[in-house]
Amino acid sequence: MAKGYRPVARDQQFLLPPDMREWLPADHPVWLVISAVADHLDTSAFHAARRLGGAGAAGFDPDMLVMLLTWAYANRVTSSRRIEALCRTDVAFRVICGGDVPDHVTVARFRAGFGDAVCALFAQVLVLCAELGMGRLGVVALDGTKVAASASKAANRTGEGLRKLAAEAVAAHAAADAAEDEALGPGVRGDEVPAGVASPRSKAAAADRAARIAAALAGLEAGREAAEKEQAERDGATAAYLDELQAGRIPASNPPAGAEVAAARARLERAEADQAAKVAAWEARRAAEDAAGIRRGPGGRKPFPPDAHFQVARARQAVAGAAARQARRERKQAAAKGPGPVRNITDPDSRLMKTRAGFIQGYNAQNVTSEDGLIIATELTDDPAGMAWFEPMMGQAEDAARLITGHRPPPASGGQDHPAEPGPGGGDGRNGTGGSSGENAAADLIGLALTDAGYCSEQNLTCAGPDRLIATGRHRDLEKAARGRGQAGARHAGEAATAMTARLKTEDGIAAYRHRGHIAETPHGHIKHNLGFRQLTLRGKPKAAAEWRFACTVHNLFKAITAGCLTTQALANLAAS
Numbered sequence: 001m002a003k004g005y006r007p008v009a010r011d012q013q014f015l016l017p018p019d020m021r022e023w024l025p026a027d028h029p030v031w032l033v034i035s036a037v038a039d040h041l042d043t044s045a046f047h048a049a050r051r052l053g054g055a056g057a058a059g060f061d062p063d064m065l066v067m068l069l070t071w072a073y074a075n076r077v078t079s080s081r082r083i084e085a086l087c088r089t090d091v092a093f094r095v096i097c098g099g100d101v102p103d104h105v106t107v108a109r110f111r112a113g114f115g116d117a118v119c120a121l122f123a124q125v126l127v128l129c130a131e132l133g134m135g136r137l138g139v140v141a142l143d144g145t146k147v148a149a150s151a152s153k154a155a156n157r158t159g160e161g162l163r164k165l166a167a168e169a170v171a172a173h174a175a176a177d178a179a180e181d182e183a184l185g186p187g188v189r190g191d192e193v194p195a196g197v198a199s200p201r202s203k204a205a206a207a208d209r210a211a212r213i214a215a216a217l218a219g220l221e222a223g224r225e226a227a228e229k230e231q232a233e234r235d236g237a238t239a240a241y242l243d244e245l246q247a248g249r250i251p252a253s254n255p256p257a258g259a260e261v262a263a264a265r266a267r268l269e270r271a272e273a274d275q276a277a278k279v280a281a282w283e284a285r286r287a288a289e290d291a292a293g294i295r296r297g298p299g300g301r302k303p304f305p306p307d308a309h310f311q312v313a314r315a316r317q318a319v320a321g322a323a324a325r326q327a328r329r330e331r332k333q334a335a336a337k338g339p340g341p342v343r344n345i346t347d348p349d350s351r352l353m354k355t356r357a358g359f360i361q362g363y364n365a366q367n368v369t370s371e372d373g374l375i376i377a378t379e380l381t382d383d384p385a386g387m388a389w390f391e392p393m394m395g396q397a398e399d400a401a402r403l404i405t406g407h408r409p410p411p412a413s414g415g416q417d418h419p420a421e422p423g424p425g426g427g428d429g430r431n432g433t434g435g436s437s438g439e440n441a442a443a444d445l446i447g448l449a450l451t452d453a454g455y456c457s458e459q460n461l462t463c464a465g466p467d468r469l470i471a472t473g474r475h476r477d478l479e480k481a482a483r484g485r486g487q488a489g490a491r492h493a494g495e496a497a498t499a500m501t502a503r504l505k506t507e508d509g510i511a512a513y514r515h516r517g518h519i520a521e522t523p524h525g526h527i528k529h530n531l532g533f534r535q536l537t538l539r540g541k542p543k544a545a546a547e548w549r550f551a552c553t554v555h556n557l558f559k560a561i562t563a564g565c566l567t568t569q570a571l572a573n574l575a576a577s
Contacts, residue, residue, distance in 0.1 A: 045117035076532035143520035
C-alpha cells in the first residue's frame, strides 16, 4: 500500500534536500524503517486520531511520529525530551523528522494516545514479516516476563492506609473551606482573577489524585474478595479430601498442599489400627485354641506389634517427610512474602511482582514467540502468575497463525508452502495428549507449543488448541527423569499431568522441550537488554499495554532487519508484486 510518503515539515510536502540524503548510506537501517512505515504498513488508525483544523500550526504527520518512536525505541531511547534533543543532534533522527523537530510534549502526547492503533500496527508488522517469509510456526513457546511500571514501590498503601489518605484529603479540604469562609466570607476566595483566566490545573490534579486513591481502594477490595473466594475453594478441597480418608476411601488424586500432613497422619493412624487389629485377632484366636485344648502345629507366628511393623514405620516416615515439606513451604513463603494486599496510588493497575532480584512494581507480560524469534501474540497482565493465561494466549497465537499463513509468499516450487508440521514431541499436532480434537483448524497451523511448569494444570493440558509440551516439574528434574536417574517431581496430579510426565521422559519429548528456553526467553532478553526497555513510561494498564505492544512491534520489525529478510530489494519486490 504505497502512500508516497516522504519526511515532511508539517503539512508541506517536499523531498529531503540532496545533502541530507547523503548524510547516511543507502543501506542504513533508518531508510528501511522509513520505507516500511511509509509504503508497506497501514497507519490509518494513527491518522484517524489526528486532529485537523482549528487554530494553531498544522500537526505533525503521524507516519513521521511512528517512524521516530520506532527508531527511538530500537536505540534504547524512551524519554520524550531525549528524543527531541536527538532530533536536533543525531543524523538518523534528523532524517526521519525532515529537519522539523517535534517538541517533547508532542511526542509524549502521541505516545500516550496510542490506544488500539498499536494493535493494528502490531498486526501490520506481522503481515509484513510473513510476506518476507518469516513466521515459522513449527514450534512456538509461551513465557512471561515482569516489566517495571512507571510507579514506585513506596507508593503502595494498604487498605487502612488508603482509607486514611482519603479521609485526610476530605478533612483537609473541609478545613481549608471553613477557614476561607470565616476569613473572606462564603463564596469569596480573596485572590480572584478575571473569569476565564484562572487555570483549572490544580483542581484537576487534586481530582486526579483522589480518583487514583479511589481506584486503588476499589482494586484492593476486589482483590481481597477474590483471595477469600480462592482460600475458601482451597479449604473446601482440603476438607473433601480429609473426609474421603476418614470414610476409609483412598482419593484418586494427591492431597492438596494444606492437607498433606493431615493425610499422612490419617494413613499412619489407619496402619497402626490395622496392625493392632491383626495382633488382637491373633491373640484372641490363640486364647480360643488354648481354651478348647486344640493342639497347635508349627508356625503361626505372632504378628509384629504396631511399633515394630514396617508399614507403620513407613507411614511414620511419610508423616515426617510431609511435615518437613510443609515447613520448607512455609519458610519459602515467609521469605518471599511481600507487604500483603496493597495498591499503588501512582499506578493503581500495577502490582507488586516477585522476580529473582526481589519485588518490583510492575506488570507481567505474556508473549508467544515463533521458532524464528517473532512475537506473534502478546498481552500485558497484572497477574503475577501466568497459569490462567495459557488458553487466552493460545487463542491469540492461533489468530496470528491464520494471519501469517494467509500472507506468506507463494512457494517457489509450486507446492504447498509451509505445511503444518506435526509436533516434534511425539503428538500429532492436535491437543495436549496427542489425540486428534478436530475442533479447531487453526490449531493445525501451529506444530507444537512449549511452556514451563508455571502453566501446568489439568485445564491447560486438556483444553482445545495446538499440541503442547507443558513441563510438569523443573527442567533439571525432567532431564534426570528422561535419563532414568530420578523422578520428574510433578507439581500437579491427574491423568493429563501423568501422561505429560511420561511423554517428557521420552527421547522425542525431552528433545523437543529443550527448545523452549531459547525460543521463549531470547525475545525478552533482547527487549530488556539490547533495547534497554526495562520500565514502562505510561501509567494505567491500557496505556502501559499499548506501550509494551509497541516495544514488541519494534522487536519484530528489527528482527526482520537483522535476520536479513527486510532489505531494500525485498521491499521493492513487495511493492512490485
